[in-house]
Amino acid sequence: MILPVDVDGLRVIMRPGALRLVDTETERLGGSRVLLIAGGSAAAHGDTVAGLLGPRLAGRVTEVAQHVPAEIAARAVALAGQVRADLVVTIGGGSATGLGKAVARATGLRILAVPTTYSGSEATTIWGLTEDGHKTTGRDPRVRPATVIYDPELFATLPADLVATSALNAYAHCVEGLYAPDATDRTTGWAVDGIDLLTKGLDMTGHPDAAAVRPHLLLGGFNAGLVLGATTMGIHHKLAHVLGGTYRLPHAATHAVLLPHVVAANASAAPDAMTRAAMAMGLRKGDRDVAGGIWTLARSSGAPRSLAEIGWSSDAADDVIEAVLAAPPANPHPIERSWLRDLLLAAHRGERPERTIPG
Known part of the structure; x- marks a missing residue:
């Protein structure tokens, strides 16, 4: 597929x-002094782009972290000013894109994004920043990239566990978008469309022709990112932000663990969404056990099973509940204390959700 x-x-x-089209797109966007953000596993791709940009490269940021810590964002914003950047190029997953958004929000610079995971952040106006263990998010049209470049070859070395969790992160955007x-x-x-494509891709985990899986x-x-950018997310995303921002849990893995349990908890209040999902x-006719289907899909693709497995203790449940209840999101099921506790403890255990099918 060529766009x-x-x-x-x-x-x-x-x-x-x-x-290799980053330089061409940079020129099209009028960029002559580029701030390049590419660190961690995307550092080698950053080296490639730095060589392509040549004299257009004005500065480079390799310090990238999940949930965009405010101190890292402040340093990137300061560097953008020091080098008189006129365009931001990000290479990496949601963390790199998120850092680029922090720069764009503070400076008004446009972004050219090259994703290396399936987070979908590159398609949205949503930004996030973490300070003192608290993650703040918002929407601002200035932070949406002007151009997104998807190169399937960049995903060839993405570890299998990150393929699974990143895709399930995207899956969550689609599910919450339905209700x-x-x-x-x-x-x-x-x-x-996003659920259809992601299900097919995850079902093909381990396929001998990996290149056939990546387009799905x-x-x-990308569809998930469009949904995320255009709709209001519910309790799933609220919990993911609280758990990730406060307890430094891995972002995509947190989404992957939470999703089947959130779906089970919301199923009775969102029957039409469950039918569409x-x-x-591709569940057989009459089978609306979406939560069980997602749990099975996550297990077969190698995603972690529980919040306990990724480092969260249920002793912190009361603190998480208080943080959520302080600013509860829109959600099909009322967000009640006991309901929320049951959801958290189920995700902590990680067992297959009880079959919950709306009538």
Whole structure:
């Protein structure tokens, strides 16, 4: 599949080898002094792009962390000013994209994003910042990238566990988009297509032709990002932000662990959403056990099983509950203390959710 296309006002390029188009797209965007953000596992790709940019490269940030710590963001913003940057190029997962968004929000610079995971952050106006163990999120049109470049070849070395958790992170955007209070026919279409593509991609985990799997996950992740950017997320995302920002849990893994338990807890209050999700997942007619289906999909693709496994103690349940109840999100099921506790403890144990099928 070869793009570029314009999708909902966003320029998207997808093709093998597209990383080498960063210089061309930089020129198209008028960038002559680029701040390049690429660290961790994306550092080598950053080296490639730095060579392509040549004299256009004004500064480089390799310090990238999950949940965008405020102190790292402040240093990146300061560097952008010092080098007189006129464009930000990000290479990496949601952490790199999120850091680029922090710079864009503070400076007004545009972003060219090259994702290396399936988080979908590159398709949204959502930003996040963590300070003193508290994660704050918001929406700002300035932080949405002007161009997104998807290069399937960059995903060839993505560890199998990160493939699974990153795709399930995207899956959560689609599921919550189906029962969002501001869902529309358009966002529902994106969500259904995303679930279909992500399910197929995750079902193909371990396929001998890995290149055949990546387009499903890439397009599914992109659809999920469109949903995330256009709808209001519920208790799943609230819990993921509290757990990740306060307890430094791995972002994608937290989403992967929470998702089946949140779906089970919300199923009776969102029967239409569950029906759509079941159909998109390819569950047999009459089977609406979406939570069980996601749990099985996560297990077979190698995602972690429980919050305990990724380092969270149930002793902190009361603190998490208080943080959520202080600013509860929109959600199909009322967010009650006992209901929330049951959800958290179920995710902590990680057992298959009890079969919960709305009538």
